[in-house]
Amino acid sequence: MFSGGVRPWHIIVLVVVLVLLFGAKKLPGAARGLGQSLRILKSETKTLRDEMKSDSDEEPADDAKADAKHAREPLNNKTIDGEASAVEDLRDKKKA
Missing domain, CATH: 1.20.5 (Single alpha-helices involved in coiled-coils or other helix-helix interfaces)
Structure with a gap:
């Protein structure tokens, strides 16, 4: 049913739906917020990995x-x- 991966027309349809739902003015702010959330998630997971590694290294x-x-x-x-x-x-x- 979903074989073949993502094709260019899938991306076009997704962009059109997003513009219709949120409007062209709100999309950059939403993308910025998503980027900040991903950066926070990445830094938190790195911190957790470092803590787990330091805990396992201790006697x-x-x-x-x-x-x-x-x-x-x-x-x-x-x-x-x-x-x-x-x-x-x-x-x-x-x-x-």
Whole structure:
């Protein structure tokens, strides 16, 4: 249905429709506003990329390293039993 790409007559029809909708006097202002919006978008995306790159280049903090090490350690039965007894103690306190 839409094969063949954009042809010159497509652009002409688009320009005619834009002139009829907005008028010849308002089109330069609209184009200027669109250009400013695109420049702002481009600068913001560049800033975000730079921030993401600088964040990934930094070494993680000691707390983050300790958390990551703790997360990789497997749970053992002692830890699970200790947590289970702590939960049971809390339930008993709540009932009393």
